[in-house]
Amino acid sequence: MPADSKREVGRRIATIRHARRMTQTDLARTAYLSLATIKAIERGARAPSDGSLESIAAALGVDPGRLITGDTITLSRIRMAMPAISASIAAYDIPMSPPRRTLSELHAAADEAVNWRLAAQYTRIAKHAPTLLDDALRSLHHTTGPDQRHAARLLVGIARAADAVAYKYGHHDLSARLIELMRWAARHAEDPLVDASTAYVRTETFFAAHAYAPGLLALEQAIDASSSPTGPEGQAVLGALHMRAAVIAGRAQDADAADTHLTEARRLGDAVPEDEYHGTAFGPDSVRIHEVSVAVSLGSDHVGRALDVASEWTPPGDLPAERQSSFWIELARAQLWAGLTDDAWESLQVARLVAPQHTRGHPWARETAATLRRLRRADAEELTAFAEWIGAV
Numbered sequence: 479m480p481a482d483s484k485r486e487v488g489r490r491i492a493t494i495r496h497a498r499r500m501t502q503t504d505l506a507r508t509a510y511l512s513l514a515t516i517k518a519i520e521r522g523a524r525a526p527s528d529g530s531l532e533s534i535a536a537a538l539g540v541d542p543g544r545l546i547t548g549d550t551i552t553l554s555r556i557r558m559a560m561p562a563i564s565a566s567i568a569a570y571d572i573p574m575s576p577p578r579r580t581l582s583e584l585h586a587a588a589d590e591a592v593n594w595r596l597a598a599q600y601t602r603i604a605k606h607a608p609t610l611l612d613d614a615l616r617s618l619h620h621t622t623g624p625d626q627r628h629a630a631r632l633l634v635g636i637a638r639a640a641d642a643v644a645y646k647y648g649h650h651d652l653s654a655r656l657i658e659l660m661r662w663a664a665r666h667a668e669d670p671l672v673d674a675s676t677a678y679v680r681t682e683t684f685f686a687a688h689a690y691a692p693g694l695l696a697l698e699q700a701i702d703a704s705s706s707p708t709g710p711e712g713q714a715v716l717g718a719l720h721m722r723a724a725v726i727a728g729r730a731q732d733a734d735a736a737d738t739h740l741t742e743a744r745r746l747g748d749a750v751p752e753d754e755y756h757g758t759a760f761g762p763d764s765v766r767i768h769e770v771s772v773a774v775s776l777g778s779d780h781v782g783r784a785l786d787v788a789s790e791w792t793p794p795g796d797l798p799a800e801r802q803s804s805f806w807i808e809l810a811r812a813q814l815w816a817g818l819t820d821d822a823w824e825s826l827q828v829a830r831l832v833a834p835q836h837t838r839g840h841p842w843a844r845e846t847a848a849t850l851r852r853l854r855r856a857d858a859e860e861l862t863a864f865a866e867w868i869g870a871v
Contacts, residue, residue: 485522487531490545492520494538508537542601544834553647559604560649563640563656566608566615570659573619574612581621581628584613588632591639596759596798598833600643607640618666630666637663638679638757642800646839650686657683674704674715675757678722690730697723710750714760717746721760721768728775736772743768759798766791767805774808774842784812803833807843814846823850823861830864837868844870 495505502520506513510533518524519534526534535542579587587610594602614633621629637660645653657680664676677700684693700719707716724739747765758764766787773783788809793802806829813822826847829837837843848870851861 483522484519484525487526487545488520488522491534491538494540494544495520498538500538505534505537509533540597540599555601556604556643556647559607560644560652562608563604563611563644564652566611567637567655567659570615570662574616576620577613577616579613579617581617581625581632584610584617584629584632588614588635592635595639595642596800598798598800598803598836600646600835600839603639604643607636607643610636611640618663627667627669630663631669631672633663634660634667634672634676635757638675641679641682645682645686646836648839650683653686654683670704671711671715671756674700674719678718678758681722681726684726685729688729690726691732693726694723694730694732694735697726711756713746714750715756715758717743717750717765718756718758718760720746721765724768724772725775728772731776733776733780736776740765740769740772759801763794763797764801767793767797767801770805770808770812774811778815781812781815784809785816788812799833800836803829803836804840806832807837807840807846810846811842814849819850819854822846823854826850826864844868 491505495502500508502516503513505511506516509516509530511530515524515530516534519526519530531542531545535545577584587606591603591606591610594600611633614629614636617629618626618633637656641653641656641660644650644656657676660676660679664672667673677697681693681697684690684696697719701716701723704712704716704719707713720739720743724736724743727733727735727739743765744762747760747762750761770784770787773780773787793805795802806825810822810825810829813819813825826837826843829840829843847861847865847868851865851870854861
């Protein structure tokens with residue numbers, strides 16, 4: 479059992495259960511546990527085993543990391559999964575045995591993995607990614623024509639989910655290999671939208687290497703290749719590329735390029751609904767979040783831009799949890815630079831509530847927590863606990 483008290487874990491479970499409008503009987507039935515076990519866990523009389531915790535989390539539709547704050551479930555299991563993910567893609571270009579799932583079964587599993595990524599449920603991705611990647615590769619190698627193109631698109635989505643875990647938990651070499659797998663699979667998909675989505679993700683390799691100018695060039699080449707999109711899906715993909723280009727331009731300290739790409743992203747964002755999705759959520763709300771990200775990327779001199787956005791708008795609850803969490807983490811950084819330490823601390827707590835695993839793996843959240851701990855005296859005990867949880871001490 480992690481460092482949380484049994485009572486704290488039980489309280490979190492009960493709170494989320496109430497939010498889902500589930501009774502204890504509903505939860506017990508869905509989690510395949512006895513009603514007496516659920517009651518004992520919620521009142522803090524019993525600590526859930528790892529297996530019980532996973533069952534309860536699955537029944538509530540959250541990651542186990544939402545229920546606990548310790549290392550046992552999240553970090554250790556993700557670390558253990560990395561070699562298996564690496565092995566599953568080692569021979570990606572060599573045909574292996576026939577697939578074990580039909581394409582429709584693989585499609586359903588791939589959709590589930592994408593939903594886990596959007597909800598920042600990384601332990602679930604890590605657990606299932608090796609098998610999913612293996613099945614998708616088998617399907618691609620043992621199909622032809624439209625079925626092969628379909629399998630290639632599914633492989634791109636699954637590899638991206640696995641990459642989200644590898645990149646966010648610092649396994650950048652594996653992340654780069656997964657991105658190369660995506661680029662290879664995209665050629666088999668023969669779909670310009672898949673190519674553009676893959677170019678969006680490839681930017682991670684430039685972020686990891688701090689190679690911001692080449693990364694901006696690569697994105698601008700992808701934007702040129704995606705010119706004149708037709709329909710909301712194409713506009714959303716192009717808009718997402720502009721959002722990403724604005725952020726990496728900010729990291730490169732190229733304010734003019736950042737503003738140019740943000741302007742294009744706003745224009746395209748106004749033309750599509752917020753729930754338009756093709757690998758990356760895009761719409762007016764997503765653009766606003768990236769405005770904050772660009773301001774923070776440009777540095778402390780631009781902090782006012784981030785605070786202006788936050789003064790009149792916060793992310794709606796139906797946006798992907800990972801994207802909401804990013805907003806609060808980046809806003810916390812801006813608030814810290816502006817001397818608003820109480821506000822920065824509150825923003826970090828919101829980020830953790832929305833997507834604990836994403837927050838814990840974000841270097842800016844870690845840096846902000848460490849700085850706040852040095853500066854603050856109020857709430858010292860709670861802040862220290864947070865800093866220990868995120869690895870800032």
